[in-house]
Amino acid sequence: MKEPLQALAFAVAVVVSASGLWVLGGALEEPRVSPSATGLNLHLRVEALDWHLEYDAETTNNTAFSFLLEASDVHGLEVTFSRWEVPSGVKVDSINGFGDGDHGGRWWQYWVNGEYGDVSADKRELHDGDVLVWSYAAYPPPEAGP
Amino acid sequence: MRASVARGLDLRKPSLAMLMVIVGVVGRLLLLNYANFETVLVSTFFAGALLGGVYTIVVPVAIMGISDSLIYTFQLGNQYGLVAIAGIAFFTWSGFLMIAVLGRFSRPRAVLATKGIAAVTGIGLLGTLLFDLWTAFGMWLFIASPTGHGLDYVYVRQIPFTVYHLLSSLIFIPIFGTLFIHLDKVGFPRIVLREAPSASPGKASGLHFASDSVDPASRREDGPRSKPPAKGSQAASTPDVTPVIPGPA
Numbered sequence: 094m095k096e097p098l099q100a101l102a103f104a105v106a107v108v109v110s111a112s113g114l115w116v117l118g119g120a121l122e123e124p125r126v127s128p129s130a131t132g133l134n135l136h137l138r139v140e141a142l143d144w145h146l147e148y149d150a151e152t153t154n155n156t157a158f159s160f161l162l163e164a165s166d167v168h169g170l171e172v173t174f175s176r177w178e179v180p181s182g183v184k185v186d187s188i189n190g191f192g193d194g195d196h197g198g199r200w201w202q203y204w205v206n207g208e209y210g211d212v213s214a215d216k217r218e219l220h221d222g223d224v225l226v227w228s229y230a231a232y233p234p235p236e237a238g239p
Numbered sequence: 240m241r242a243s244v245a246r247g248l249d250l251r252k253p254s255l256a257m258l259m260v261i262v263g264v265v266g267r268l269l270l271l272n273y274a275n276f277e278t279v280l281v282s283t284f285f286a287g288a289l290l291g292g293v294y295t296i297v298v299p300v301a302i303m304g305i306s307d308s309l310i311y312t313f314q315l316g317n318q319y320g321l322v323a324i325a326g327i328a329f330f331t332w333s334g335f336l337m338i339a340v341l342g343r344f345s346r347p348r349a350v351l352a353t354k355g356i357a358a359v360t361g362i363g364l365l366g367t368l369l370f371d372l373w374t375a376f377g378m379w380l381f382i383a384s385p386t387g388h389g390l391d392y393v394y395v396r397q398i399p400f401t402v403y404h405l406l407s408s409l410i411f412i413p414i415f416g417t418l419f420i421h422l423d424k425v426g427f428p429r430i431v432l433r434e435a436p437s438a439s440p441g442k443a444s445g446l447h448f449a450s451d452s453v454d455p456a457s458r459r460e461d462g463p464r465s466k467p468p469a470k471g472s473q474a475a476s477t478p479d480v481t482p483v484i485p486g487p488a
Contacts, residue, residue, distance in 0.1 A: 099353035100353045102353075111410060114403070117402050118402040177273070179274060180403065
């Protein structure tokens with residue numbers, strides 16, 4: 094096969110393979126959560142070493158991340174986070190100056206109704222009556238599970 | 240290949256190494272928000288494949304050292320504890336060194352042809368997979384294992400990131416690989432500074448760009464044509480043609 098044809102065939106193979114990988118990557122991601130159409134009664138507890146915060150609200154912010162941001166707006170909490178584009182997701186880096194990896198290797202993690210959150214906080218959907226806990230704890234906690 | 244400067248000082252390898260470091264650092268910083276999309280792997284792979292020797296170590300270490308310093312100094316990326324940084328960094332850095340060594344063994348296939356580019360792309364994809372397996376093992380060792388989590392816990396969660404890492408390599412290896420191989424075989428464009436006024440009317444002196452791939456005879460000014468110089472000899476039939484010192488083929 095002549096060089097130009099080889100180059101064309103290779104380019105086509107790369108494009109097809111790349112497209113396949115892109116589709117596969119998207120399929121493996123957790124689906125995005127649509128905002129709730131109706132208000133949900135949610136409870137939030139944020140706890141660190143020597144302080145904690147309780148927050149109850151009826152809200153349409155129905156993810157572990159969006160509800161945390163709502164509480165931070167209401168109570169003046171400083172929340173910093175990193176947003177990933179590919180794969181999409183967020184990671185909370187610090188709350189009220191308590192940053193990931195500080196204080197003996199503690200990281201911000203969340204639980205919903207006692208169940209450890211092992212997906213991006215903006216991908217974890219909340220339902221009416223859920224209890225959300227953001228805790229500054231050692232990572233990963235034993236209850237993370239395989 | 241012709242030497243790019245006088246006095247026998249061949250800057251081809253250092254120049255290409257510097258370009259690889261720039262590509263690695265800039266690409267890594269620009270793609271921080273795109274997990275596992277990076278240009279470090281392609282730069283380290285071809286540092287091994289095309290440059291070899293000390294560059295197999297210098298290029299990946301320089302890329303990671305410069306980019307890690309910028310990331311943690313200016314808090315460009317996620318913030319991790321010092322122990323996590325040290326532990327994960329060992330596996331990441333050694334992983335890229337492994338890629339450079341893999342590139343070294345791929346040297347015969349790094350040719351400027353479709354088959355060559357396809358071959359190194361395939362090898363690079365394999366290297367990407369090995370890199371992810373190695374670094375995920377490091378994640379397990381320093382983060383998951385202390386709390387009793389198995390290796391499968393980490394590897395299962397690594398899958399989506401590896402898919403995107405393979406996509407990154409599939410895109411960047413053909414593109415930058417072609418560029419690096421081309422520059423390695425053909426050389427960088429040279430700036431030829433004209434030192435004497437031109438003998439031909441209407442031609443002003445100044446900077447001219449030339450490529451090492453161009454036969455010096457073709458750079459002659461308008462005027463009486465003369466026989467092209469024999470290979471290995473200097474070309475200086477008119478006063479204002481910059482002598483070209485041929486180097487090794």
